[in-house]
Amino acid sequence: MSVTLIFKIAAVGILVSILSQVLKHSGREEQAFLVSFAGLILVLGWILPYIYELFLTIQRLFAL
Structure with missing residues (x-):
């Protein structure tokens, strides 16, 4: 995650x-x-790929 996103x-x-x-x-x-609500949806759209990547990393870590 980059500083610009924050x-x-x-x-x-x-x-x-x-x-x-x-x-x-x-x-x-x-x-x-x-x-x-629009602001919330916008920010969720920005961070959703990072959340998906986090879940994939956790899945690979525990080999589920």
Whole structure:
């Protein structure tokens, strides 16, 4: 995992939290939830290959 991925995740977290707070204060709580959900899906899409690689490594390690 590279450092740039960590910075991307941090940037998405900061942007999502700011947008979510702005939308909540303007009374658009449904859109705030959707922004948070979209950020979560985006980050999960980025880290999913690393999780898959981790499970493959564990499987090879224990020869399952």
